[in-house]
Amino acid sequence: MSKKEQIIKESIQLFSDYGYEATSMTKIAEQVDIKKPSLYAHFKNKDAIFYSAVKQVTGEYVDFVLTTIDQTKGQTSKDTLYNVLHHAYTNEYQTEFLGEFFYRFVLFTPNEVEAQIKPLIKRSEEKLESALIKIVEEGQANREIDATLSSRIVLRNYLFIFNNLDVDVRYYSLRGSELEQYLNDIWSVFWRGVKN
Amino acid sequence: MSKKEQIIKESIQLFSDYGYEATSMTKIAEQVDIKKPSLYAHFKNKDAIFYSAVKQVTGEYVDFVLTTIDQTKGQTSKDTLYNVLHHAYTNEYQTEFLGEFFYRFVLFTPNEVEAQIKPLIKRSEEKLESALIKIVEEGQANREIDATLSSRIVLRNYLFIFNNLDVDVRYYSLRGSELEQYLNDIWSVFWRGVKN
C-alpha cells in the first residue's frame, strides 16, 4: 500500500472515531508513522485528505451494497430485500467501519467541506435507490407486495429502515443475537405493513 | 433572563449549528455580548457550559413529549400514537431547535464529556418509553393493535420511527406538505404492520 493510500485508510478510522475537527494532522501523521509536514507532500491540506476519505468510503459503501444485491438476486423479492438488509448489518466491515464514517458525515458534515462532499453522498444514494426500486416493483408484479401501495412508499419505508437501523445499532451497541433480534423486530412489522 | 441563562440559550444554538469543537468560547461570548473571560465567572469551563446545555435540552425535550402525550390522551391508541408523532414533527420548536441539538449529541457525543452526559440522555429516554408503552398496551387491550405481537416489538418499531424520522427530516430538509407526506408514508406502513 502506498503512503497516500495509508494516509486515507488511517484518516478514515480517525475521522470516524473523533470527528473532523478533533482529528488533527499530527494524529494522522502518527498513525502512518511519518511527521506532520510530510503529509503535505501527498495532500494539499486537511480538507483534501477528508475529501479523499469520503470519496473512498462512499465508493466502497455503494460497491458493498450493490454486490450484496447481485448476490441475493434470483430469490423472491421478500427474500432479496430481507437478505440485503441482513447482510449489510451482520457484515463486520459494514457495521464497524463503513457505517460509522458514512453516517457521521452524512448527518453532520463539517461546514468547511460541505459543498464538496454533498454531491458525492447524493450520487451514492441515487445508485442504491435505483437498484432497490426495481426489486420492489418486481415484488409488486409478483403479488408478493401490495400493489395498491405505490412503489415509492414501499421504497421509502425500506430505505428508512436500511439507513436508520445503523443509528440504533450504533447507539445501543447492538451485536450478535441482540442485533439479529432487533433487525427481525423491525423487519417483521415492515413486512406485515407492505405484503400482499 | 439572567446572563447565565443567556449563555446556555445561545450556546445550545451554537453547539447545534457547529458541533462541540467548532463552537469556541469566543463565539459564545460574542453571542451574549460579553468578553470571553467573563464566561468564566458563570461557568468553570467549556465542558460545564456544554453539560448545562445538554441538561436543559434533554429536560425540555422530555417535557415537550410528555405534555404532548397528556394533551392527546383520551383518544384511541391509534390516534394518540399518531398525534404524538405528528405533533412532535410539525412543531417548530421541536424540529428546528430541540431535535437538531439532541440528535447531534446523542449520536456523536464529544469524547471529553461522554461520561457526564450519557446518563442524562438515558434517563430522558426511559421516561418517554415508560409513557409510550402504556399506550401500546392499552391499544392491545382494546384490540386496536394486534395482541399476538409483543408490546416490546410494537414500541420498538414506534420508537424507531419517532427517533429516526428526525434524521431524515433534517437530512432531506423536509418541511410543510413534504414533511406531512413523508410522515404519513412511514406511519401508514407502520400501522398496517401492527393493527389488529
Next chain:
DNA sequence: GTCTATATGAAGATAGAC
C-alpha cells in the same frame, strides 16, 4: 461581574535542508 492583558498550548500550514 466585567474587563484588559497575558499565559500556554496546539492547531494548520510553509520554508528549505537533505
Next chain:
DNA sequence: GTCTATCTTCATATAGAC
C-alpha cells in the same frame, strides 16, 4: 518524500484591576 524548524492563528483558561 521526509525531515527540523518555524510561522501564524486561534483555542482554553487565568491574573488581577475596576
